[in-house]
Amino acid sequence: MLKCRKLTAILIGILLVVTMVGCGKTSTNTAKDTVKIGLNLELSGAVAEYGQKGQNGANLAIEDMNKKGGVLGKQVEAIALDNKSDNAESASVAASLAQKGIVGIVGCMTSGRTEAAIPVGLQYKLPMISPTGTASEVTVDKATNAVRPYVFRVCFLDPFQGQVMAKFATDELKVKKAAVLFDSSNDYSKGLAQAFETNFTAAGGTIVDKEAYIEKDKDFKATLTKIKAANPEVIFVPGYYNEVGLIVKQGRELGITVPFTGGDGWGSPQLVQIAGAEALANTFFCNHFSASSTDPKVQAFVQAYKAKYNSEPDGFAALGYDAAALMMDAVQRAGSTDPAKVTEALAATSGFQGVAGTITMDKNHNPVKAAVIIGFDNGKEIVKATIKP
């Protein structure tokens, strides 16, 4: 009990210091005339890693822009608040950001938090850009099918990944027979499997076997033996890295040599650890961004990111960068810091060069952009292709 109290005292102490430092910063900065961008991010809580990386990316974008002289001749300033990976916090964070004279909000990283902040954006008529909210309801109201006027995103949607991987299978791998093994306890996985199936059969391919598993399963050998007997030329596994790693490993152990493919759920260094470098040869997944791309714009970003944060940027960092860069680009194009004009400029975005692809907004405020196909060479990620919609 005594220990508990001590810990609480220390935590409160830390909290006080942090708040005081935070206060100091804002008071010195507000003195200058700056363009302010609000960041509503998951800086702590369950998905803190996403938010922290998104913030790193966004801060880097703002720093880059300030080095070039800022926007509309003014320096840009980020006001970051933590939504604690919580829906209610996200709404209150958005509301308090709205009081700080910002041009718009970058956030949140997850679809649920972004949706929670939407009413606030609507109330204050503030544009919001979600770096990585991939659910379709983020920008389109499901009930009325109307586009949400103030919400944008810089990432592609889940079904698009299924479409991309179907295209990759028919055009690049040049195969006609595919098997699908998806996580039936997960909407993301089901959505990708559905989109893959639709697009692959539309392109003249056949699905020779469709199997399901449930999150946390460990043994896939029986299912894989069944898939092997159906003789597919490619196996699409749109799951998360934990199960995917085991599936690829056990598949290779059973003598399955055809490619395994999947979506951005594969993107984790853990995948190589679980599956092993050898098993990952001849496997491919699509992602928003790859740090190993040879594109000079991407490489410049990767170098700057490494220099500042001493780690390699991933999709969250790259899309955080793009979201902040797009917001500033829209302010520049609008020629004003009036949120209404910035919103108009965002909706009219066309050919914006981001580090994670070129963005053109469609009528539903979703970017039309290419996906990167990543393969493995001895456990190291390599860019295999870029597939445009």
Add this chain to the structure above:
Amino acid sequence: MSEFTQQVINGLALGSIYALIALGYTMVYGIIKLINFAHGDVMMVGAYVGYFSITLFGTNLVVALIFSMVVTAILGVAIDYLAYKPLRKSSRIAALITAIGVSLFLEYVFVWLFTPSSRSYTQNVISQKAYHFMANQVTITGKDILILSVTVILMLLLQYTVKKTRVGKAMRAVSLDQEAALLMGINVNRIISFTFAVGSALAAAAGVLIGVYYNSIDPLMGIMPGLKAFVAAVLGGIGSIPGAVAGGYILGILESLVSGYGSSLYRDAVAFGVLILILLIKPTGIFGQDTGEKV
């Protein structure tokens, strides 16, 4: 045919794991009539001990296996001493609920200590060799052979201990009648501790083998295999050592065939369906003696 053979091999590997865990369930039940629901989590602890032995101390697999079995045996005895022994004279439901408490305690202490994310054993502790048969359609890996042989060896050792040694004789005596055994000068508490030690060591072996075989461990990994092993123990006849092993293999092969010829989504439903059927039709299981006692 080759597909069927492969499915049976898959089932044998899976069944070995169920059998090893089921042995612990069945032994503890045989002695003190307690379904030790923390058993699957003891297996998880074993997997972590093996993991740290290999990654931190760089030991080879055999050393890791033995080290993990020893550490986990001590843990098993400690759990009995702290959680179950004080309740020995209470109702069986109290001990059962305590077992569930111990299970949750182990799971979430490990989540707290080592985060809920999964870890992987290093690949080089076991040969990655695979043997192909029947025109490359059937594969047996070195790991399949390892897991099968370790299970069979441990089961034979256990059977020998219970049937041929003094301590085994004492165990059987305690299982038949605790008070009579006590009157015959058997230290009942020591025998119960010994049972927990052996059962936990077997679970640790299963944990390390799962770590090596699937290359992925996490703090909640014990729940499902624990429940399946419980089904296996009931299927074979709870309290019976050959029954636990047979139950494990039957369940493993059954699951493989259901996944292979039906759908993997029905697999768990079939496994627990078997439990319900057995309890309805023959509650004593395949090898169980009919003592009029039900689980």
